[in-house]
Amino acid sequence: MLQAYFESLKYVGHLLPISFLRIFLGYFYLQQAFKDWQVHVIGNSMVSDLLVEALNKTQMPFWYRFFLTEHLMSHWPFYAFVLVGIQAIIGISYLIGYVVRPASILGLILCLNYLAVASSSQEFFFKLMIASHVLLAWVGAGRCLGLDYYFYKRYRGIWW
């Protein structure tokens, strides 16, 4: 597996710049997961700043606002745990280049949610993140400097 990891540089080396982007995003998501774990899961913080900001947003579909106020806020510890889990999945996946395509789709869904709740000043950041997830999923960024190359050689298919 380790051999395949470095062998990928020889055969799909043109993806290397995108792999750097993937690894950076992996580091970013892991760091975010660790921070949110400290604050929201074991730190007893009941709601995130982003959520408080979201409730002040006027342009939001009614059903989504209902979901935020009636479900997400009242079950915040559970959702915070799931959120940290998703961030950890994306972070680890991007760092080691394993199951990058499905992880990118997860990242895309997460960012679409953030986009719905974010203030206008943060919207651009989340749009950029969405574009990055789409790019990583499109090129299969785990195939260069990632474990996906090893599995792709053996199993093929669209998920690697």
Next chain:
Amino acid sequence: MKHFLAFVAVVFSCLTVFYFYRDDGQNSADYTSLKVYGSGSFIGSWGPGPKLKEIFEKQTGIKVTYLEMSDPALVFQKISFEGAQAVGDVILSLDQYDLARAADKLTWKAIEAKTSFNLPDTLKELEKMEQFKAYDWAPIAFVARDDLKITIEKLDDLLNPELKGRIALEDPRTSSPGLNFLAWIYKTKSEADADQFVKQLMAQAHSFSPSWSAAYGLFKNKQADIVLSYATSPVYHLVEEKDSHFTALEFKDGHPVQVEFAGVPESCINCDAGIRFVQFLQTPEAQKIIMEKNYMFPMIKAVQEGTAFDGVKNFKLLPFKLEVKEQLQKWLGTWTELRKNEG
């Protein structure tokens, strides 16, 4: 896909194990530590926060943890949502507009004052406040380099054609000094005159920056000749840069003041320690640190004796009073409308 599902299961299993085997001490209410919300400029390494924390911890044995806040209104809302499980014991870096606009979202502990001040008569109101304790203040003023050839002694002088595009101002919707300036205009002029003045000022300003630091940056880079700031700003240049070429412009009709407050919300866990921390901020020792780091006047006049703050001219001050929320919203609404038309 099987790989992905297995991967998800492994990650969540690990997190579940971590969750159940975490240190339980963090999960229960901690009565030996204090959680203090403050702005980045207060709790950052360059602000007074770290030094105050060190002294307070040494004096009381209570551990202080700072939590950074960007917008007090959001923190109020957050604490209100969190209810009994809220983590903040003290909230710092509140200005008079935060109090006017959002403080009613929470209930606050009354704090007994342990220190008596010798404040100017126009600020006596501050001593009467029971729930919020002021820890520094400064008059709002325009700051210029001393080679400025134009005389500016009143608000109307800002409309001098020679200053066109040379005034760095702050957006009142996002900046507290900006809002203070807007209130200054409306409180010293009739409504029609104020509207007219704001309209003319739109064309006169270099820009309306989202924050004080952005506006001051324009001034420092010489893109603007004057900037809306504090009467104490030249002291910063004098002390930190040994540059005495900056001056705060005195307006004969008086200056409004910017005041920073601390408060203890009712939802506090370690309330007594929170109150002690706020009282500590008003002691001469803490006041000196706050003055030297924030470059604002201390509440205790004696603290500034023998320092560079002694050289700051005593400006005539407009009486301090908390504005009414609806009034502020009305002024901001008018400003936004005029700005939109200008754009």
